[in-house]
Amino acid sequence: MLTTLGRAGNADEALARMDNFLSRLPGGVQLFALLRNHEQLRTLLVQFMASAPRMAEAVIHRAHVVDGLIDPAFANDVTHRDVLVAKVDAFLGDARSYEELIDRARIIGQEQKFLIAAGLLSGTVSAAGAGEQFTALAETLLRRLFDRVQDEFAIRHGRIEGAKVALLGFGKMASGEMTFTSDLDFILLYDAPEIDSDGEKGLGPAHYFARLTQRLVAAVSAPTSEGVLYEADMRLRPSGNAGPLATSLAGFKAYHRDNAWTWEHLALSRARVIASTANFGAEVDAAIGKIMQRPRDLSKTIDDVLSMRALMTRERKPRHAFDLKLAAGGLVDLEFIAQSSQLVSGAAIDLPQAPTAKVLAQAGRIGLVPEGQRLAEIHGVYSTILQVMSSALISPFKEEAWSPAFKELLAQLAHYPDFDRLALDVAAMQAEVSAAAAAWYEKARSL
Known part of the structure; x- marks a missing residue:
């Protein structure tokens, strides 16, 4: 255990959290035998303690969630929709009253969210x-x-x-x-x-x-x-x-x-x-x-979109360099490109009610938004970052939450050699998105 902790990028804090976790366990639990015999569990648990405070808190306050990590079916549970749905239905099906169903929904919901997040942070499931x-x-x-x-x-x-x-x-x-x-x-x-x-x-x-x-x-x-x-x-x-x-x-x-x-x-x-x-x-x-x-005044529609984005810029400022939802050239700008293209050229896109990345890629294929395919790729990178931040951090927009261990984990899951390279690329992507958005709004007025 100490050897595994020593390899963590945040060993002192990981050890303190591990101590907190162990102090809360009831006597007689054979955790050390499990950790000795399951290297993957040991590594994952230490990773949570070192780089994922939200997951560490879940383990500390609900020790039984660890059981799901050593279940041989873990990878199957977190990657297959039908397996997840069947598991939820079986657990809710045992409720004997409405009140028990409400509680059981919370129990299974929290447990499965933890396991999906564990799958994400361990690399078992993609963002x-x-x-x-x-x-x-x-x-x-x-x-x-x-x-x-x-x-x-x-x-x-x-x-x-x-x-x-x-x-x-x-x-x-x-x-x-x-x-x-x-x-x-x-x-x-x-x-x-x-x-x-x-x-x-x-x-x-x-x-x-x-x-x-x-x-x-x-x-x-x-x-x-x-x-x-x-x-x-x-x-x-x-x-x-x-x-x-x-x-x-x-x-x-x-x-x-x-x-x-x-x-x-x-x-x-x-x-x-x-x-x-x-x-x-x-x-x-x-x-x-x-x-x-329905027919629309294209110029007015684009003016409305730009006014809405300007209002968001004034009233909802990014709270961190990686607040990629609100940042200029971030997720909102990608979503506004996709959604406004659905309003002004929905028939050409021919993907009603589709998610952002699919709309962007299709807009690229038909030449409506020439950078569409690239924007869909950027959307994937942003989504990966936001998924990992949400699963790992309790306070993702506080600078002190971004420990070296978390930065290393984030870079790894985003398929980058190091965090500095990721940060540089993200800044370049934001500039690409902002330029593509400006070009799209100019074009959309005259379609």
Whole structure:
């Protein structure tokens, strides 16, 4: 153990964290035998203690998560969606009550997030694969909780005969790029006849689905003895925080036809139905398709995009040199290129509701954004950096969190020989993205 610690880039701090971990273990645990016999576990555990404070905290406060690292099926669990979903379903299936299901969702959610992050930091799973697995986990938990919330809600309020409902995901959940710390970004849409529900406390559709949404948000984000599962972000519903919690499909169509801002259509360009009743998801997709295909004043659309980006630059400044979401030439600029191209040339791109990298690559292939393929590659590098930062660091935008050991780990996982080379290349990539964005906006006005 000391030899392994000695090879860590942050040995003193790693030893202190390891001591904290060992001091919390119950007597009689045969951890040292495990560490002696499993070199990979020993190396991984020391790596967490030396370079990944978030993972170290998880191990220190939930020692049982180590069990998952020595399971022979570990690599299979963190790389295959169907295996992950089956594991979540089996664990939730043993819940004997609604309250136990809520707690079990938090237990399995935290454990699987830890294991996906461990797969990422050990090199077992790629950054893109980790994003897909984090998203599969979140989707599965949200769907199962939504099913059970509807059943629980119906005990008192009944159901509205003929009603249809869908959860529409936005942001990283929609694009399959969630990280360890991502929120759930979604809204609830419904279509229902104007009748009250058939329960003991009947409710009209607007009230019924607003209350149902409240229950779902609580199931996902309310703190219990097992912690919080996810924060829920519903600001992208029509009229934002001032609007109703649930929206009828007719209201959604009318809002996006008459009142929505351009930035709301940017967000809608990669929105995706996460769960739905019967064929209602297809109806929602068709509605989004019509919104995205409508004729636009190209010059005004680009002006709106540039105004939105300027506002973000003023009000949400980067907190660190590697705050690659907000930095000039960073992730937001890549997303705005892709999303605005969907608004002004969606028919030519022909990839409705696709994630950013796919849209950029396609825009490159058809000559719409000549640098598109290169921008997709840069998006991959940025995504890798942000995935590793999210999984490894508790405070990623504090300079003191960037220890030499973490920098070395980040460079390794981004496939760079050292951190200094990575930092130089990232700065060059930001300049490339900024130049490509300026050229695209100039071109887009005259398409």
